[in-house]
Amino acid sequence: MVSGDRPTEPFARFEQFSITYDTASTPSLAGLTLDLYGDQLTLVTGPSGSGKSTLGRVVAGFVPRLLGGKVGGSARILDHDVDAESAHEITESIGMVFDNPFDQLTAATRTVFDEAAYALENEGLPPAEIIARVLSALESVGLAGIAGQHPRRLSGGQSQRLAIACALAQQKPILVLDDPTSQLDPTGTAEVVSMVRKLRRDHATVVLIAQDLSRWLEITDRLVVLDEGRLAADGRPASLLADPGPLAGKILIPRYIAIWAELRSRGMGLGDHAPRGTDQLISSLQAAVRVGRS
Amino acid sequence: MTAIKDALRFKTAFTTAAWVLIPVAIGINLIGRTFTQVLNLPLFLDTIGTTMAAFLAGPWVAAVAGVLTNLVIGLTLEATSIPFGIVNAALGIVAGYMAAHGFLRSTGKVIWLIVALTVTTIITATPIVVLVFEGVSGSGVDAVTGFFVASGQGMVESVIGQQLLTSPGDKVITVLLAFALIKGVPARYRPPFAREVVPF
Amino acid sequence: MEAGTNTWSRARVAALYEIGNTWLHRVHPLTKLAAVLPLSVAGFAGDTIRVPAVLLLAAVITLLVSRLGSIVLKSLRLIAPMTFALFVIHGVVRPYPSEPIASWGPISINAEGLALAGTTAARLAVFVVAVTAAMATVHPKIFATALIQRGVSHKLAYAYLAGAELLPEMRLRAAQILDAQQSRGFDTRGSLPRRFRTLFALLKPLLVSSLIGVEMRTLALESRGFSRVGTRTSAAEVEDRGRVLQRLLLAAAVPLIVLAVVW
Numbered sequence: 001m002v003s004g005d006r007p008t009e010p011f012a013r014f015e016q017f018s019i020t021y022d023t024a025s026t027p028s029l030a031g032l033t034l035d036l037y038g039d040q041l042t043l044v045t046g047p048s049g050s051g052k053s054t055l056g057r058v059v060a061g062f063v064p065r066l067l068g069g070k071v072g073g074s075a076r077i078l079d080h081d082v083d084a085e086s087a088h089e090i091t092e093s094i095g096m097v098f099d100n101p102f103d104q105l106t107a108a109t110r111t112v113f114d115e116a117a118y119a120l121e122n123e124g125l126p127p128a129e130i131i132a133r134v135l136s137a138l139e140s141v142g143l144a145g146i147a148g149q150h151p152r153r154l155s156g157g158q159s160q161r162l163a164i165a166c167a168l169a170q171q172k173p174i175l176v177l178d179d180p181t182s183q184l185d186p187t188g189t190a191e192v193v194s195m196v197r198k199l200r201r202d203h204a205t206v207v208l209i210a211q212d213l214s215r216w217l218e219i220t221d222r223l224v225v226l227d228e229g230r231l232a233a234d235g236r237p238a239s240l241l242a243d244p245g246p247l248a249g250k251i252l253i254p255r256y257i258a259i260w261a262e263l264r265s266r267g268m269g270l271g272d273h274a275p276r277g278t279d280q281l282i283s284s285l286q287a288a289v290r291v292g293r294s
Numbered sequence: 295m296t297a298i299k300d301a302l303r304f305k306t307a308f309t310t311a312a313w314v315l316i317p318v319a320i321g322i323n324l325i326g327r328t329f330t331q332v333l334n335l336p337l338f339l340d341t342i343g344t345t346m347a348a349f350l351a352g353p354w355v356a357a358v359a360g361v362l363t364n365l366v367i368g369l370t371l372e373a374t375s376i377p378f379g380i381v382n383a384a385l386g387i388v389a390g391y392m393a394a395h396g397f398l399r400s401t402g403k404v405i406w407l408i409v410a411l412t413v414t415t416i417i418t419a420t421p422i423v424v425l426v427f428e429g430v431s432g433s434g435v436d437a438v439t440g441f442f443v444a445s446g447q448g449m450v451e452s453v454i455g456q457q458l459l460t461s462p463g464d465k466v467i468t469v470l471l472a473f474a475l476i477k478g479v480p481a482r483y484r485p486p487f488a489r490e491v492v493p494f
Numbered sequence: 495m496e497a498g499t500n501t502w503s504r505a506r507v508a509a510l511y512e513i514g515n516t517w518l519h520r521v522h523p524l525t526k527l528a529a530v531l532p533l534s535v536a537g538f539a540g541d542t543i544r545v546p547a548v549l550l551l552a553a554v555i556t557l558l559v560s561r562l563g564s565i566v567l568k569s570l571r572l573i574a575p576m577t578f579a580l581f582v583i584h585g586v587v588r589p590y591p592s593e594p595i596a597s598w599g600p601i602s603i604n605a606e607g608l609a610l611a612g613t614t615a616a617r618l619a620v621f622v623v624a625v626t627a628a629m630a631t632v633h634p635k636i637f638a639t640a641l642i643q644r645g646v647s648h649k650l651a652y653a654y655l656a657g658a659e660l661l662p663e664m665r666l667r668a669a670q671i672l673d674a675q676q677s678r679g680f681d682t683r684g685s686l687p688r689r690f691r692t693l694f695a696l697l698k699p700l701l702v703s704s705l706i707g708v709e710m711r712t713l714a715l716e717s718r719g720f721s722r723v724g725t726r727t728s729a730a731e732v733e734d735r736g737r738v739l740q741r742l743l744l745a746a747a748v749p750l751i752v753l754a755v756v757w
Contacts, residue, residue: 023482023489062713066310068486088721096717103707104714107317107663108656114635117729122648122719130729152663166718310720311712313649317656318704321664325697328665332672333689358653366657370510370634372572373625374618428614429583432576436583444587471694478702483709 010035011174011205012059016073018229019054019063028054030229031073038174038205041196041219043237045210045251046226055226056178056209058082061090078174095167099179101159101188105151112138112154112162113147119170137169138162141195157188161195174205182211189215214254217241217276225250241274256281297486298394301352311485312355319343319359320366323382326471336434337464339471344386345411346472349398350488353390357383377426381418388414393491404469411465416457423453435460510568510630516560519631522736523640526628528743534621535747538754543609546616553623565630569623576618580611634658639728648726652715664704671696 014034020027029051036042036059044052057063061080064071065087075082077090098104109115116137120130138144141161146154154162160180167175177196181189193215199206200219210216213223217237225233225240227250233240244253244261253261256278264270269288275281300306322343330337344363348356360382368376388410397403423429429449430436435456442452476484476492484492518526533553537546557565584607594602629637638651672693684692 021482022486057713060713060717062716066713066716067709088716091716092719092722094717096713098710098714100707100710103710105711106652106656106715106718107659107711108652110633110635110659114729119718121727121729122722124725124727127727127729127731130727134729163714170718308649309712310715311708313653313720314656314708314711314715315705316653317660318708320653320657321660321704322701324661325664325668325701328668329693329697333686333693335686335690358650362650362653362657366654366661368625369629370658370661373569373622374572374576376625427576427618428580428610430576430579432579436579440579440583440587443583444589446589474694474698475701475705478698479705483706 010037011078012036013076014058014073015075017058017075018072019058020070022068022070027072027229028069029058029226032226032229032231034224034231034234036207037222039203040221041200041206041208041216042222042224043208043210043213043216043220044224044226045213046232047250048211049228050226050250051229052209052226053178054229056096056176056207059090059174059207060094060096060176061087062096065091093172093174095164095170095172095175097160097163097167097175097177097180099182101154101156101163101183102152104163105159110150111148112143112151115151115162116165116169119166123170133169133171134165137165140168140198141165155188156184157191160184160188160192164192164195164199174207175199176207176209178209179211180208181215212252213237214252214256214277217254217257218280220276237276238273242272244274260284295490297490298352301355301390301485301487302394304354307352307354308358309485312351315347315351315485316355316359316362319347319356320363322346322475323359323363324367326468334434336438336460337467338433338435338460339464339468341382341385342468342471342475344382345389345468346475348386348389349393349472349476349492351390351485352394352487353387356386356390358386360384360386374427374432377422378419380422381415384414384418385411394487396491398491399493408462408465408469411469412457412461415461415465416454419457420450420453424449429453510626511633512564512630514562514631516562516631518560518562518627521631522733522740523628523632523637524644524740525736525743526632528740530621530624530628532743532746532750533624534617535750535754537617537620539750541613543613543616546613546620549620550616550623553620553627557623557627562627562631565623565627568630569619569626572626573615573619573622577611577615580615581608584608584611584614633730635728635730636732639730639732640734642726642728643732643734649720652720660704664700667700668697671700 012035014032017032018027018030032055044055046052054063057067058075059077061077061082063069064083071083078093080086080090082090105115106118109118113134116134117130120133125133135144135147138147141164143158143161143165146158151159151162164175181192184192196206196208197219208216208220220237223233223235223237223240224231225247232250233247241247241253241257244257247253257274260270260275260281263285269291270284275284320343323340324343326339326342330339340363341360344356344360347359361379364375364379364382368374368379389407392407392410397407423431429439429443429452438456438459439452442455443449447455473494476488477494481489533549537549539545554566557563585603586601586607588604588607590604590606592604592606594604596603634655638655642648642651
């Protein structure tokens with residue numbers, strides 16, 4: 001698969017999939033039919049309680065295996081049924097980064113190095129390989145210089161990069177990022193965004209869950225919008241957001257798209273593709289102004 | 295009801311979530327103890343975490359949390375706490391079993407639970423305090439033991455007397471604080487065992 | 495609230511482990527741990543202070559010569575309040591049939607009590623010094639790795655290590671909350687129940703959030719192979735040695751226990 005254009009086989013197939021947690025009265029996902037493909041960044045969004053986090057946890061093989069719940073329909077991830085005994089194999093192949101930078105650390109290690117090595121030790125790899133893999137993973141997230149530091153002394157952004165490094169060290173081909181910047185300051189957010197950008201350059205498959213789209217659209221191949229556990233929209237971000245009206249209330253429309261849509265509705269010729277970042281908005285504005293002058 | 299059965303069976307009690315809960319229980323045990331030091335209370339409150347673990351995940355998980363609390367404190371801070379791991383584990387087992395058998399369902403039953411925890415403390419702690427430490431603990435309650443000793447009581451009677459005076463209050467506060475903590479945790483974050491046995 | 499502030503500062507004292515490269519650091523961690531048992535049991539042999547005193551003296555001299563005086567200090571700090579209580583309860587407060595060796599008014603000092611207090615204090619000191627010396631000279635991760643090598647469940651090792659890590663962390667965070675509150679004028683004059691409630695209200699969010707965090711950490715650990723069946727390795731290679739010595743040390747404890755009980 002070279003790009004997201006012509007995906008061959010989906011790695012995740014949801015068919016009329018529903019899940020209701022044991023402590024909930026309404027389903028978190030209801031009748032969801034959706035395929036997810038490799039070598040893409042799929043951005044899953046929706047209001048709080050829309051089921052987007054649950055979707056991420058199903059993809060990672062956590063639900064219903066570890067968190068329980070009543071399942072309807074089917075969901076197969078990497079050819080394993082999420083409701084079957086073998087669902088732990090899903091978890092073994094999919095990396096997960098959560099929103100809370102610290103609760104997702106083991107809390108049992110004293111150095112950044114040991115934290116990233118923990119999973120490889122559990123896999124029983126030879127020490128030399130563990131060291132090599134961990135150092136290269138820390139290198140690629142820019143933490144190699146502080147490998148000896150205590151994980152709790154990290155900033156939120158560094159901690160999130162460490163969580164990414166843990167998955168990289170395990171050489172997991174697919175990453176689920178569950179709102180990885182929602183608890184970070186602007187510096188931390190920028191660190192994580194550029195990290196994910198780099199992952200995509202290396203063709204990592206990413207399922208990104210986020211409420212704030214603005215930083216992510218530029219690297220998003222596909223946008224999935226959930227609402228009350230159901231699929232509300234699905235498509236390429238530029239065409240899906242070209243008419244953001246129907247999505248208002250379901251997603252946080254980035255300011256650059258709101259401005260673009262407003263100017264377009266007032267008759268400014270800005271094309272049919274919504275900008276995926278402030279830079280794109282500016283260049284299409286500049287182009288429009290140039291056309292207007294000539 | 296399978297949740298209760300699973301938690302009562304040693305083989306099925308130790309889920310990953312249980313293993314993650316144990317260090318948190320250890321931390322809460324320690325915080326409770328520091329709490330009494332800050333307020334200079336003649337109490338221990340060093341089993342809040344164990345008690346809470348017993349209500350959340352049953353007797354075996356709580357027993358391991360109890361033993362490990364004293365091992366961790368013993369091997370990283372104060373060696374003298376190691377022998378009392380037996381007391382901590384016994385409290386976890388009693389609290390967990392009674393929780394599984396519905397002793398959290400009414401105030402009357404909780405009073406029985408507190409009585410049982412007090413008796414457990416006396417039965418398990420007295421031999422350690424008397425045989426290993428000759429009656430002292432290095433904390434405020436030694437004054438109470440000293441009072442009994444001065445009045446001519448034997449060491450065993452003095453230690454039991456001291457525990458009869460201090461332990462019930464300690465257990466009442468411990469159980470109430472464990473309840474208060476669990477109350478703060480939304481139902482969906484509670485382990486399946488707790489969903490069955492904790493009535494609030 | 496002087497006493498309180500003090501307690502919290504003391505709470506900040508880090509864990510036992512001290513980086514170093516003395517001969518004791520180089521002894522296999524389980525050999526050190528195994529040695530604790532016969533040493534402390536031996537302290538209970540005989541009912542005079544002689545055996546524990548000799549052991550204690552030997553241990554203290556060895557540690558001082560090995561430039562591990564900090565271990566002696568740490569042990570002393572721990573044993574001091576107990577020793578004080580022992581001397582007060584047995585030497586001063588406890589009534590004895592024999593004549594006191596000195597008395598001032600209602601207070602009288604009894605030789606029998608002093609001897610018992612001294613013996614008990616020395617016994618406890620031997621145990622405390624042995625444990626402190628064993629644990630202050632091994633990195634927790636090396637300790638856990640050695641245990642896993644000998645068949646201890648890696649899950650149990652995880653709980654131990656996480657407990658050992660969370661402990662100072664929770665104390666620190668609690669101390670920060672309390673210090674911040676104190677600097678804003680923590681209500682110190684209120685009644686005890688009132689102060690109790692205030693303090694608990696301050697700490698509760700920290701404790702509850704650590705409970706809520708359990709779910710996410712569970713998933714994160716699952717994602718990192720916590721439940722994976724099979725052998726485990728360690729990036730920190732610990733040479734597996736001293737098995738015979740460790741067994742001998744543990745075996746030596748058996749006759750000593752018999753001796754301690756019979757004697």
